[in-house]
Amino acid sequence: MRLPILLIALGLTACGGSTPPALPADLPLCAPEAAPLRFDGRVTTADAKTYRLQPFAVAPGTGRVELAYGWSESGALPGTPLTATMLDLGLWDADGYRSPAGFRGWSGSRQGRIDLGQAPVFVEAARAERGYVPGAIEAGVWHAELGIAAVSPQGAAWTLEIDCKAAAGAAPADDPVDPTHVARAGPAWYHGDFHMHAYHSNANAPDWTGFVAQARAAQLDFLMVTEYVTGEHWRTLGAVQRANPDLLIWPGREIITYFGHASTHGETPSTIEYRHGFEDVRLGEVQRAAVADGALFQVNHPTSFPGLLFENFCRGCEFTLGDDIDCSQVDTIEILNGPVMATAADLGIPVPGLQIENPFMRTAIRLWDERLAQGYRITGVSGSDSKGTEPDDAERARRGYGSSVTAVFADALSRPALQAAIRAGHAYVRTRGVAGSPTLEFRATVDDGQTAIFGDTLRIGETQTARAEVTVRAGEGQRLYWYRNGTLVASTAIDADPFSEVREIGRHLRSEGALGTMWRIETGDTASRTTLGNPIFLAPP
Template sequence: MLAPLVAAALFATPDVKLSGVLHDTDRGTYRELPFDVPPGVTKITIDVAGADHAAGTYLVLGVYDPQRERGWGGAIKPHIVIANTFATASHLPGPLPPGRWRLSVAVAAIRPGTVARYTMTVHFDRGPAAQAITTAALKTGPGWYRGDFHTHTGHSDALCRSEPSHDAVPCPVYFTLKAAHDHHLDFVTVTDHNVRSHVAELADIAPYFDDLLVIPGREMTTQDGHFNLLGITDFVDYRLGGPGAANINAMFDGARGTGAIVSINHPEIPTGETCLGCGWSAPDTDFAKVGAIEVANGGIAADHGGAFDNGAGSGTAWWEALLDRGYHLTGIGGSDNHDAIDGHAGTSPVGAQSPVGTPATVVYAVDLSQAGILAGVRSGRVFIDLEGAHPGRVLDITAATGPHATAVMGGTLRRAAGQAIRGTIHVAGAAGNVVDLIADGKHRPLGDPGRVVGPDARIPFTIEAGDPIHWLRADVQTPTGRRILIGNPIYVAR
């Protein structure tokens, strides 16, 4: 697969800039500004500069492709996006045919004696860059960002009660985003089963929750397992065994050009009539094509009174068995919520649900953007908060075999024969709980015994020179042994 920067350079198309000058005599006239769209473009962004409302200049922008009108921007939309599956409100999504497009610019108002300069910048995207609904970072700077990677709406099988009749109806997209906002998440991914229809609504609603990063996604639902594609709007064939997806690895390959992360969902669930294909049973799965494993699923917890599984047969055990085989797979969580309004066993049409954001997946990222969050997942510097989003909570781990050989959670530590590993587990916001250090699936003792003292604790550990481990990670438990935080590994390479 091409490295992201190389791929972006190969797919880059120069922006088109359409500039001109307006005078007061242009009031009430139209200017037709043609531009050419090259083949393969899947998202067009148009930015308008020069419509100075304070100075009395109003430009009303219409967009036309070679066959039809694609939207009318009014004077209040200086930033317009038109993509295959979503578009700015008042514009039509759909295929972007190559050829001569045009902007039809109406000079709605301009004051007497005014000379106004305008520039229309048209930007083309394809591949990974075209998948983001929101391209700008909502927060800048590195930090821990909290979110939910697995939610559903009425575009697939989410149901909630209507008002005022309380009938079971498909649950609107709005309520999932509102729940994510109300539960103090930084980001949320909506992953309806096999469809793209929810993406257009996400694009319409996302600007309303302007501190919440909305990442498009999809749960690819097959008879041999379910997996999420995180950060995707393009079509990928979900018909396992068909011409477009002869096997599960071909399905993974079908998503590669989009830049989406493949994350296997709830692999430990038994497959049967009540949940067809929910457990992972796809033969000959190439886990090198997989980026993440959902080790904590809120739907499973809701079915067991809110208790997340642990130990033999759990999602964690399934994940750790793959770590033992040498795969580097980021452990994440997802609520799998199907009723963002209610979700209680006695009143919700879909029964007991884990709330949006429980569990929360906490990602260390360079900023709060889609590219930043997905890169953070790929880096593996991620932990899961089984109790939901708690701002300020941190679980991190660092390790070293010498002054020039160090690694943080998700990284690889180089280790020569005869070297001990010394490290530190950083825990914040979980005072009074206990750290559980795990190496190659075995629990390792810590002093005192790993108790978290104070709001921000750093607990040292040592792996002796003669202990040939391949990975190590840390969880945090209550004093009674209930897990509340799940950490990702540091991988050890000789």
């Protein structure tokens, strides 16, 4: 809050006098020692994918605000995973429900549930519930937010309770990471998980020490901390970075809309929005603000759980906002989200013992190929989407942090070096993590001295060729696949370790897109793909 606004809102004068803030007389007043406020309402299918704000006045002297909520299905039929009502909870303070400064937290549908017997979420000056932001409890108009993610056919009734209490304590000092930190000097392949939830994304997630321990066990070098919606960790991870100087802690967030999810890698102080479709909020504007703040912008699991049948099972997971964003400002896209080997539980289908290659990987790769053909230089990456709550080592290896990784060839283990390498496409995905996947080298050369690795472009004529060489380590018994403009054109048995293959590659004018002819490699076995490379492009001189 800017100083003049603060003075007016709190009734202060430049001479130091003060009066209690004037609160709207028509709003329910939340005050210490007073009875909690209670609000009730109903939602129908017409309300799905919208937001409902409940304003209330916070009285002077309040030091803690608590929220609890719940809902029940109307009618006799119980909800199913595909049809149940789902409501999300958020909170905005007196700085306003459209201001980044006013955002006090979001917990989706996982916390503060009266109907599940959970404790309320809370904010105080010195501390807050996971997913929420500590800070001064200013008197004025606050807003509780109900996100109406999904509604069952029969509708539902909801309840919201708000309680204000006195509490002591001062707001903690900010301690962000140093964005210029160099964890390791020198060019190398560095491994990261591009979609990691942590302390603020799940009530059972590990603390930061446990988070780092799991990341180290997965042999990660850089940690993309993409908490749901909130940026609270942007202010607090400095101590974690200093305690782990050999790793790179890279805070971001996941933008949860009801029409698709995206991530920003890097702090975005000018925007905390996620409510696409609410008032005039658009994801495209959020993207523009985030990119202006210096963050990478990523499209998450773009083809997961598509269509009306699955939208309640994984609400907003399919990315349907391609026309709203600027694809030229998309840096990365998840071509693999979650485990490469999916179970029936992962897919929400009743087939005991089922385990297949993640079906959404193939469709995500197809979409990625289409975007590349259209001329958008988007780097393919993977993300575990883990919350660090896997019950045992086997499940942690299958779907935990680093269960898939993206190897990035960068000049150093630093944010600037990684940003440059990621934007250049110097990367490939290892679908079974560092320990379980082959390694790849992919290099192409032209007689005039041009060289390229993953993501690079060689300029050659229509009848020229380039010499492409692939080296695979730890892949014996698998196969090497060559793709040209998204079409499989060759495969070879990997019968040695290390294994190398050389192939003359050229342009294919009938199928090449705006970036030229794309040559991409993969490896795989009978169960699934094990690596996925970003392409080398052959373009006109």
